[in-house]
Amino acid sequence: MEVETARPYFFGDIGFWAERTEVHKAAYRGQVSELQSLIQSGASVNIVAVDSITPLHEAAARGQTQCVRLLLDAGAQVDARNVDGSTPLCEACSIGNFECVRLLLEYGAKVNPMLTSRTTSPLHEACMGGNADCVRLVIAKGASLEAYDLYYGTPLHVACANRHLECVKVLLNAGVRVNATRLHETPLHHAAKSNNVDMIELLVEFGANIYARDKYDRKPVDYTRPDTPSAHYLQLYESNPLSLLQLSRIALRTLLGARAVDVVAKLDIPNRLFLSAISLHCHKGALQI
Structure with a gap:
């Protein structure tokens, strides 16, 4: 030949x-x-x-x-x-x-190759394409949840900007920092720009800061269209601060990350409190228990 x-x-x-x-x-x-x-x-x-x-x-x-x-x-x-x-x-x-x-x-x-000004990580690429199974796999193999790209930010920024709700769920359950910033812009800003109310609700319940301001001094709600479910949801949270119970859930999740469900299950607390502590993990199928 x-x-x-x-x-x-x-x-x-x-x-x-x-x-x-x-x-x-x-x-x-x-x-x-x-x-x-x-x-x-x-x-x-x-x-x-x-x-x-x-x-x-x-x-x-x-x-x-x-x-x-x-x-x-x-x-x-x-x-x-x-x-x-x-x-x-x-x-x-x-x-x-x-x-x-x-x-x-x-x-x-x-799974974590060295990044350059022109390189995104495998996890960024999977999130960009909305490939939740690949996201799960590379995370299981040790992919850095906070890998930072100069143009896109973290994988969570990428998933939100590209409207991939399932990828957002996987990242949040893996313990990603929900309030990571790129030029002061948070993943919630991206979700608000796309008026994706399910994503907005999920991010907020995982601790996203609704008051965060980007480089233009704009909050997430400032990017929603008036009289849309997204705008109403964020306005509701601005006028009704999170309860102590919700704040406790967020604090627990922030501290324990992906280990939260396993750790809470081993605590010697009444069943009703256990269910309350993990209920947000199950929100809209974010985690199957």
Whole structure:
């Protein structure tokens, strides 16, 4: 079999910088037999294109699980970075391919790669695409809940800005800081801008500060449309401060994070108080008990 030979013009850490090769194309298209033949013929699985994309990036970005496994078994570098600093795990999280994400993690992909001014974390990517299963998986593998991106903020900012309620639930139950800020803007500001009342209610009940002001000195309610459920909800909370019971729930959740339900269940307190302490975790299916 004739293997395409690219003309290299720079020798990098993991191979030659070249035009997109047949290995890249086979990985992208999910052509397992073709890719296997190329590898057996001596083609490099770590050759990179002009944008630093490896065949593993191509396969992960398209959710080609069989090609991902084939490349990894042949020695592909699992944490290779493209020109933007994105790893194959970031690509798989972005499209929400659970099996690809699981496979890359199984082969040692870093769940918290070093971030740069051009890089988002795998958790950011999963939240951006609304892939709740992938969000759960990378969190279970130790993804940083507070990973900070210069343009987007935390993963919770990203989930709220993109209106992915299920991802917001997963993050909150994992113990994310609900009042994290980017340029003084909180996740609640994003939820208010989208007039998503379910998300607003969930964030508030997990302790979101309705009085927080962004760089324009605007509160979340200032971004809601008049006479909408979102505006009415935030106005109601402004005129009726949280009860002592609600404040206690928030304090407990803030202190214990994702351990709250397990820890509270072991306390020697009356059942009615236990149910009260965890009730907000169950709000709108945020947590199944």
